[in-house]
Amino acid sequence: MNLLVSRMDEQQRRWYVAFESMRVGHGGDTLLGAITGLHPDTIRQGRRELESDLSGRPLDRVRLEGGGRPPVEKKNAGIEPALMKLVEDHAGGDPMTERKWVRRSLRHLSKDLRKQGHAACPNTTSRLLRKRKFSLKSNRKGQTGPSHPDRNTQFQNIQQKRELFTAAGLPVVSVDAKKKELVGNFKNPGVAWRQKSEAVNTYDFIRDAQCRATPYAIYDVNRNRGAVAVGTSADTARFAADGLEHWWRGDGRRAYPQAKQMLLLADGGGSNGHRSRLFKTSLQRFADIYGVTLTVCHYPTGASKWNPVEHRLFSHISINWAAQPLRTLETMLACIRGTTTRTGLRVSAWLNNKLYPTKIKVPNAEMKSLNI
Template sequence: MAVTVETEQVLAAKFEVLFPYLDERQRRLLMGAEARALGRGGIRAVSRAAGVAENTVARGVSDLDAGGPPSGRTRRPGGGRKRLADLDPGLRSALLALVEPDERGDPMSPLRWTTKSTRALAAELTRQGHRVGPDTVADLLRREGFSLQANTKTIEGRQHPDRDTQFQYINEQVKTHNHSGDPVISVDTKKKELIGQFSNPGRQWRPKGEPVTTLTHDFPSDSQGKAVPYGIYDLATDTGWVNVGTDHDTAAFAVESIRRWWTATGHDDYPHAHRLLITADSGGSNGYRTRAWKAELAALATQTGLQITVCHFPPGTSKWNKVEHRLFSHITQNWRGRPLTSHEVVVQTIAATTTRTGLRVHAALDTGSYPTGVTISDTQMAALPISRHAFHGDWNYTLHPTPQTPPTDLRPEPGTPTPHDAPTLTHPTLTGMPRQDLQQMITTLEALRGNLMQDRQHQRRVAAGKKPHAPRPGRPARFTFADRVLVTVLHLRLQLPETTLATMFTTSRSSIRRAISETRQLLDQHGTTIDAITPTASILDLLTTAATNTPNN
């Protein structure tokens, strides 16, 4: 019998209600059941009511006759559209060749020097004959274990050989001062900030569609000045003091910040303190090479009566300074997304910084003038009441509240080694080896050093596209290679500090440090080991013994 229009309308209404709740297989079976119930002409009527092809309805009838597809599956195995990676076997390898690291990928790829976005990758693959879109590229990358990743700062630069030892030394100094109830502070200068309606990284909650408007460019000429925050972080009390300057970041400004902290809070927190330990970076206004920093600290020591000890972190390790991640990081988080429109905003925002662990911060504005270009002469440095520690006296030193010797008395302190001649310093008592063996080692290491330097020079000239040439004799060195080897032997065997060796060889500590570093590398390449001993006598006694047993030449 013929199916009426009313019947098709009823079926269409039924399908419209039920189809959203059914999957593909269930819809097909429902349509097959309705077509079977209608009899002749049912497949065509159900097709029109459901808006699908007659073949789909016929497959539903066939599924009912066959008992349906396997349980748990919507389609039979192999059904559905094939993945593009299956249809194009070369697509996966072509994509991996584009996204592999440069040293393993295609060196001629035009994407080598561009951002490898999915759109750029899809365009390059299409150019190579693989028709693919950005979404498919993203899906393939995820299947291959790729993800969007940013750079990570984990590779450290060249490390000083005494890096870890200096960390341990700082830790021991901190423990000693904490145990005696003396303050320990970590200091540094935060990044300078322009004052004005400038954009500040980060976001903050505001009414939707009403962001804070800022200038399009951060030109200093558009600013109302600058803020120079110098931070002092007290390790024991978990408190911070930030002196916000408006002039230059100089050594005088750094020490004035410490002076303000001591006057405002430090003296009250540590009323019985006799010492102060400062941990600082190795560069900047409080760097270990800055003479003005030491001169200003000497004045502060005399003013406060404190014995001020400074321990610098090795070069390239400023991120380990406590003030960085216990004070400055929280200040940056507190003013994120907020333009620093005035010095008052800077000071109040810093002072409002707190943490759940109890950090408290005080901030003050410093409108003083701190001119640059201040120099400290050699005579002024010699008059400073400073004593260098036995271990790395350039990084670790103490400023005393009163001069230990009159400024005009530049005589060496008792017990300080004086320069000695080569026969004395090469005595087996000091080197631990006969002079002939020492001379043979010097000759061997010098030949090895010459070969290495010649190879490096040849490689540099080849890389620069220049023709190699024979080595040219240079100016004779004031600090000879034999002295460099001897310095290293004495340092490794007797564990003599750089300051003592600089005095014995009448040279600078930096020359001693470079000599030890370079010679140790040569010793390692040659496979020579210098065993350390524990001297049973002082270095002065050893030198006296060596000089007494050395025949006159």
């Protein structure tokens, strides 16, 4: 009997034991109470509920509503105003959703409430804040600064160019450099399913790194194919152009054997920025060698996240190597090459150990000779 009783909830226990007590008859409550450990008053309550055909008992819960201790704000009406006064100078909020958040910890808020004579543990403080639509928040990047007056015009221009090149079967290529990565036994953000955590260095000192690698990506927008050059030198315009040339000599020219034009989508800054003289001269060299006319569209300032390579390639690479220490360049290359998606993304990668000097000056005479 006790084995069966142990698997029941509290109302089922008193009903079952009360039923058995009714079968025993006189003295059943005392006898069944001694056997099961239930108080005779509990058994008598179960009998009364059975005799009333369980009327008033809920089907979706064990206890009736309104049971338990009353909430602290009912016993102490001043605790909520006191808490709101404490967080008044430390609160921020979203005007659209009415969600709010505070910069002080629950422990400090509870301590200050106790100093004012309001007993409240951190859990109670948390509940009261949520009741007033406060919630935990992290920083959210959303401010891009003032936008360029021609921002929308440039987006429309890019869209028109993409549609024209796509309709003509010409390559539309998005390029950009991912953030530099320290290669060594360092922590990589993210989580992964493992039996044991990877042991990594406590500090990310560059002196402990094998090198600092720069992944430069070329993303074929229409074919959903990525190519990444992992460089160990500086992220220069020549490095960016070499990555584009390596891709074109291999996968690019095979995919577009008849193409005489190419559309490049790039950010406004960095190694492939619109002001980089070296990038322009490197592209002129590419066009002269391969006989391809390059149309370059730069995204407006503060709009780099709209570049397809950012959200169609880099995001998936970051997910693929999440929580994976990039101890060697081979590991980094393997993670990049292993990046796939259900929509068919495939990525190739290669190592570029070439040394790229910085601060190369391009004279005005050479700029005037470019066919821009």
